[in-house]
Structures are given as structure tokens and as C-alpha cells.
Amino acid sequence: MPDAIVLRGLTKTFGTTVAVRDFDLVVPQGALYGVIGPNGAGKTTTIRLILSILLPDRGELSVLGHKSAMDAKDRIGYLPEERGLYKRMRVGQFLAYMARLKGADGPDLRPRVRRWLERVDLGAVEHKRCEELSKGMQQKVQFLAAIVHRPDLLILDEPFSGFDPVNQRLLRELVDEEHRRGATILFSTHVMVHAEQLCDHVVMIHRGDKVLDDRLSDIRARYDPRNVLFEPLDPAADVGALARLPGVERVRRDGAAWDLRLASGAAAASVIQQAAAAIPPTRIELRRPTLEDVFISIVRAGSAEGDDATLRAAVRDTGAGTGEARS
């Protein structure tokens, strides 16, 4: 079984800006890959290169066994970050049109469109014009347009941007269903939490370079947890004792709780035991590193740019979506 996507040394520049540099990537069939990185990292350019919407300056690629996605367009579903609808077209017509462009036609097309609309609670709007829909409804329709023809490869560029939490969950379910059906899925997001919730393999891009390409579980194992979260039962308790525990390097306030950084070589289990004995906790846990932490540590190791707060803000869901256009 050939890999769904193979990129070798892909490079794309716009003027003097290098958007993607010597990019290698192999996505096996049936995998669920997340491409993460802050805005402007090169995610959209990578995706457009995969889809042959842009042509690379250098490098080779293969998509579903073809030299160009052009030859496999009908088997690919794509939800661009900049997505739109024909405002005057009716919802059912629009989805049927998109399916036909993807080579899915026949007498069962309209019933299939109807089933999909019902699946996302939009059965009532099949005959409405797209412009009459709310923004959230439009986004669901846009997502359906990407999957209505049952693609073998589904590429989603910032699929969660602009969705409210309820629809984000619905979207995760739908992506999961497509994955179980056997589709290969590659999606990009600047919100690390979304990648953590959904994918089993993460590719991290920073300033056009691939800085991480690994299974989520391996990443977690590699980035050994070195912090313990401790919340005392009595908020007014004197936590000075925690700092004096053997194996604790420093103690820092984190909201209502305290963050205990372990000294190198210290065993987490013994620190947890001693801390609980010193002050009765309401919560005590070993902090697993989030993708955000991983990202920060990678960027930190590479150079001394920006402060942690700015970097963290760039990879969190601010709720505002990502409005700006990038090419």
C-alpha cells in the first residue's frame, strides 16, 4: 500500500520570503496527521503545495500515488482556511455541485446530500440560499462540501477556526468518522489543543521548517514530565514547606495551585508522596507536557526569540479565528 502523501525536499519561496524549506513528510494511508505551528509558519503553503494549487520551486511530491494532486483530485477532499460558498446558490445544490465537480454523480447524489445535511442538523436548510445561513451553519456546509464525495484523502486547513465549542466537538466526531471509514486525514491548526484532542501523529512547523514529526505518544514519552501540580486543601496554607522538600528545584504559583519543578534526577513519585504528607492537598498531579510546552521548548532551544507568553498566545485558541489572508 503506497503512502498517501510523500514530500521530498519541498521548497517554496514568495519573493524573498521562504514559506517552506526542504520539507520532507510521509503520511501513510489511513493515518490521522496534524500539522501544527503558529500563524505564518507555512502550514497553508504546505497544504497548497500538496494539492498542487501552488507549484514548488524545488522538491518532489506524490499524492495517492500520483505525481500531482491534479491527477487525484476526485479522491481528495479539501477544506481551505479561506473558505466560501456561492451566496445565491441553494445549500443542496451547492453540495451536489461540489460533489459533481469531484466526480461523484448519479441518482443517489441528492439523497446522499440530504443525509449529510441531516447528520449535521441542517436537514431543514437544504433549499435555502447559502447567504441565509448563519456563520456556523455555513461552516458546517463548507465542511460537508469537503467530504460529500467520500474522499480517500481529507485535507483540512484550520478546520476548527471560527467554530463554537459545540460545533468543534461535532467536527471532531465527523473527522473521527471519516478516519474510521479509512480516509487518510491531514489537518492543520495553530491551536495545539485541537491537535492533541484529535490526531495520533504530529508535524510541527516553525518559520517554514519542520521542527517535529512524531507520534503524539512518543512525543509525550520523550518530553519527560518534570513538573508536579499541587493545590492545597486550605488555600491559605503555608507552602514554604514545599520548597524545602528534597528533589524540588523551585515552586511557582499557578492560579490557585502551585507548580513544583523537579530537580534533575529526582523521582516524581517520591516528591508527590512527600508533598502530600507535608500539606493536605485537594489536587496533586504529575503534569504531562502539552504540545504547547513541547513547541515552546523546541523554539526556545532553537533561538532566544520572543517571550513565553507571546509564543503561548500564538498557539492557543483565542476564539477569534484566523482572519488574515496568507499566500
Place this chain on the structure above:
Amino acid sequence: MRKILHVAQREFLATAGTKAFIFGILVTPLVIGVLILLVPRMSIQDPPAIAGSVAVIDPSGQVAAGLAAYLEPARVEERRREAYQRLQEAMPPALRSASGMAGAQAAGSLLGNVPRLEVVALEPGTSLEMAKKGLGTAAAATDGAGGDRLALVVVHADAVEKQRGADRFGAYDLFVRAKLDDRVIEEIDDGVRDAIVGARVSRAGLDRARIEDLTTVGRVQARTLTAGGEGRTNEVLNQFVPMALMGLLLMSVLMSGQYLLTTTVEEKSNRVVEVLLSAVSPMELMVGKILGQFAVGLLVLALYLGLGLIALLSFASLGLLDPALILFLLVFYLLAYFSVGAFMAAVGSAVNEMREAQGLMTPVMLIIMIPWFLWMPISRDPNSALAVVLSFVPPVSNFVIMLRLASSTPPPVWQTLLSVAAGAAGVFVSLWFAARVFRIGLLMYGKPPNLATLVRWARSG
């Protein structure tokens, strides 16, 4: 190919299936038709008949009587009836019957408001200033009939009899009240001339009736000799057909080109274009859109051509339209549309909104309108150097050659063929340009490009 047809089908339905289109295409000619029927009727609300007096200062004493006779209502009516008769004869028979209803009413209006003018001869010694003051005021004391004094005619002393040693006769002055119907002024003016000529003729001891008899020759209509026999030449329709054909060509090309521009800009500003590009290549999208709007233009062309043919048929003048012209119309529509349309698609792909497109379109529009501005000189002289040269410069060539083909002296065959070749070359260049700009432009947002940018894209693409 299947995808191109899907795109074309959507494009066609999204344009021709809208209320705005159906209204614009079907209702506009209907409104024009109704207006043609209604306007003459509306202008025939009987205006009040004009009544008043015309004062004459006449040293010869012979002109006033002649003018009075000329302005008698019965004679005015008779002259108008004759004029209308002549007008009717000049019209093609079909138009005559078509305008029958309105025509009869027009005649009625011509005859209905015959002015009632009384001629008042003032004393030869009357001061000009005094006489002028009487104008426009309610009937001066010297006037017998009711109504205002409308005009003052001052006949020069030497109008009827030449002064000794002079080369010419004298004339007259005419003063009129403000806001007097120009038809009445004309009537008075003609009357004074007629009366002066009459006075001169009788002063010379000649018989006026005899002179008129000798100087009148009836007018005839030229008849066209064709293989099919003899027909009446109809200058009106002869000029109308070429203009209508070119206008039709221009209209359908511009209309569908404009639609193409609008839908492309819309797809881009809607951000639907990237979704489309995941399904079809930029070339497939562009060709599909161009074909879809081609069909829209063809529909418009067919509708109006059909209306025109029905009109000609009802005027029994179908013979005026050579069937080959319809074939040429289709050929040149194809060439003109593809060269103009492809460019429109390129512009649409390059800009972010319609407003930015206007700047790029203006020079193109001006070029396309050239044949419209030069319609008169080209149709007058279809084989002039200007007309011949323009026949080989695409995209203008397609419109100019259409005008020439429909004219009374069509161009030689080689020129037609060369024009088709030039048009085809224009289509090729335009499609090449559009394909390159389209691919780059579709995903470009931000600063609106100018023509130089488009050319740079085309060369680098």
C-alpha cells in the same frame, strides 16, 4: 471535459436563471415596444388651438392680403394633409401599416390644432416701437378678433418692387411673442414669403398658377433592381440592418463579458475559489466559466435576433436580411466573445472587488466601443482605408467586418477571411494571456494590480 461542462452549466444557470437576468432580457424589449406604441399617443393630447392676431406693416399694401389668404384655417389644414401624405409615401409599406394606428392619430393631431390667425394690417406710418409694444399683450385696441397679438411682420419697402439700381429685392422682419409654437412661426414665415412672391409675380404681370405649373415635377422613389425582380429601395432599413447587427453583436459580447467579470470577482471575493481549485484546475475553471457565459450571450443573441426576424417578417421585409449574415453574426460573436471574455476573466481573477476592475476595464471598453463611434463613417463608406484596416485589428475587427458585411457594398471575400483569421489570432492571444493571469490571480489578495502587473504575470506564468 466533464468538469468543464459542470462549471459551464452552473455558470449559465447562475446567470440566466436569475430574476434580474430574465427581467433585463425579456422585459426590456417589452418596455421598449410598449413605449414605441405609447409615446405617440401620449404626445397627442390635443393641444389647445392657437388663436390670435398677426400684425403686418406693409408699405406695398399687397402682402397683407396674401398672408391672410395663406393663413386661412382651411388652407393650413390642406397643406398639412398633403405633407402627411408625402411622409407616408416615403415610409416603407410595411412600416406604414405598422404605424397605421399611431399614424392616423398623428395625422389627426396635425390636422386638429390648426391655428386661427387673424391678419391685422397696421397703418403704413405706424411707429415700429409702438407696434412692437403691442406684441404679447391682450389684443391691441386696433385688432378686431379675440386673442393676443402673436406676431408682427414688417415688410420692407423694396420687398415687392426693387429700388432703382439695386440688385436684389428687399425682405421683411418677423417679430414673435415669447413662447410661440414653432409650427405657428413657421406657418407665418412661409405665409409672408408666399405672399411676397405672389405680390412680385403679379407686379411683374405674370400668371402665378402658370409658373407653378411649369416648375413642379413629381417626386419618385428609387427602385432596386435585383435578380428577384424590382423592389423599392428602402434607405431607412438599408442603414438600419447593419447597425442593428453590429449593435446586437456588441451588446451580447459586452453583456456576457460583463457577467463573466462579475461572477469571477464574486467567486474570488467569496473565497469559494480555493474550494473550486481543489476540484478543478484553473484552466478547467476558466474554460468552463467562459463557455457558460458564451451560452448566455448566445441566448441573448438568439432572443434579440429572433425578435428582429419577427419584426422584419411582419414588415414583409425579410428579404433585406441575407441568411449568410446570420451565420457571419455567429462566427464573429464567437471570435469577439472569446477574445473579450477571456480578458474579462483574467481581470476578474486579478482583482479583489468590482471597483478595482473598473480601472482595468476602461481602456478595453474604449477600444471595443471604437466601432460604435465610427459607425457612421464606416457604414457610409464601407471600403475606406479606415474600415479595411480596422477589419484586421482584433477585437475591433469582428465588429467592423460585421458592419461592412451587412452594408450595401460588402468587402471582398479575402478580406472577410483575413478578418476571421485576425479574430482567431486575437482569441488565441487573449486565451493565452488569460490562462496565465487567471492561475496566478485567483489566489492573489491584497494590492489591486494594474495592467502592467497582469502583463508581468502573463510573461512569468
